[in-house]
Amino acid sequence: MSRTFRVWGAPTPGLVPFLTGLTEALKKSGYTYDPDAQAPDLVLNACSLDDPRPYRRRAQATFVLSILEAREMPGEPVQAMYPYLVRTLANMLLVYIPGKEAHFFTLDLGHYSEPEGEKFFDRLVERIQPMASATLVIKNRFEPDLEPELWDGDDLTRALSEAGKILESWDLLPAPFPIDRILPPEDFRHVQRLYGIGGLSYGNLSVRKDAKRFWMSASGVDKANLRVIGRDILLVKDYDPSQQCIVLSVPPHIEPRRVSVDAIEHWMIYREHPEVRAIIHVHAWMDGVLATQAHYPCGSYELARSVAELVRKSPDPACAVIGLKNHGLTITGRSLEEILDRIAGKLIRQVPMT
Numbered sequence: 001m002s003r004t005f006r007v008w009g010a011p012t013p014g015l016v017p018f019l020t021g022l023t024e025a026l027k028k029s030g031y032t033y034d035p036d037a038q039a040p041d042l043v044l045n046a047c048s049l050d051d052p053r054p055y056r057r058r059a060q061a062t063f064v065l066s067i068l069e070a071r072e073m074p075g076e077p078v079q080a081m082y083p084y085l086v087r088t089l090a091n092m093l094l095v096y097i098p099g100k101e102a103h104f105f106t107l108d109l110g111h112y113s114e115p116e117g118e119k120f121f122d123r124l125v126e127r128i129q130p131m132a133s134a135t136l137v138i139k140n141r142f143e144p145d146l147e148p149e150l151w152d153g154d155d156l157t158r159a160l161s162e163a164g165k166i167l168e169s170w171d172l173l174p175a176p177f178p179i180d181r182i183l184p185p186e187d188f189r190h191v192q193r194l195y196g197i198g199g200l201s202y203g204n205l206s207v208r209k210d211a212k213r214f215w216m217s218a219s220g221v222d223k224a225n226l227r228v229i230g231r232d233i234l235l236v237k238d239y240d241p242s243q244q245c246i247v248l249s250v251p252p253h254i255e256p257r258r259v260s261v262d263a264i265e266h267w268m269i270y271r272e273h274p275e276v277r278a279i280i281h282v283h284a285w286m287d288g289v290l291a292t293q294a295h296y297p298c299g300s301y302e303l304a305r306s307v308a309e310l311v312r313k314s315p316d317p318a319c320a321v322i323g324l325k326n327h328g329l330t331i332t333g334r335s336l337e338e339i340l341d342r343i344a345g346k347l348i349r350q351v352p353m354t
């Protein structure tokens, strides 16, 4: 199936030759250029530092890469550029510094660059491709069938809250970006639907309930304060491949929140490895870990599959530490306490970006 793309917006002078080069490289890699496409697979949204105009997609499946030109990269690149990613309602931001390099910024706070030179545009396409073609599994289906004896949680959910507090005390979960303050309310709602999040916060944790089900932290909640079942902690009961959605059991009296976007990844790991009883994901790193090769977006089927593959290859899948390229770690264990004991003092706060 051929994928389509279009260019949108008002490129600054330095972006014109850049867009031509990128367009040619995309065509070579199998994309079809369609300037009138209503629901293209990929949009190159040309904007500028002075005018970060959003492209308003009609279909969630459209991947928006915002592109702007800068003379140099400021000292704190992520702090300076992340707002442009969010303001233009993009999935990824590319900042081109003519004559030097292109920098990428992703929603999970990823930041890496590609220098100009031989095969520059092909190398950019190699970076864009896995992000743009990934399938997001962020739909949730809530079924109000949670057993009444679980409405207030159980020992496992209490262990989950405890573990959230410990992670918070390690200061590993970066402060969520205040996107609700950067964006007007209607754009904020758009972003929530688009990224499948209740607000940006990084990291998540889960614990196995039984053969099929597991408890998991909700999306965008304060991990140090996981209390209410259906709001802060959700029971994942299945994945429905026909709808590509995560199925959750919730108490009938609660307005549920979405589960963490990485539920699909945890679901795959629990399915395959009955001995895995808990999983923690943090945006930090550890020396000597096995890591995924491509950078896929959070909540994508491709990310889940590549992490599950590495768990399978680990000497002990129930005790694995897997690196997610330019993103963080997924750690499996026999209990949350066992994971925390094992990783205490070994985490490196800064994820290496390559």
Ligand SMILES: [Zn+2]
Residues within 6 Å of the ligand: 108, 202, 203, 281, 282, 283, 298, 327, 328
């Ligand atoms: Zn993450």
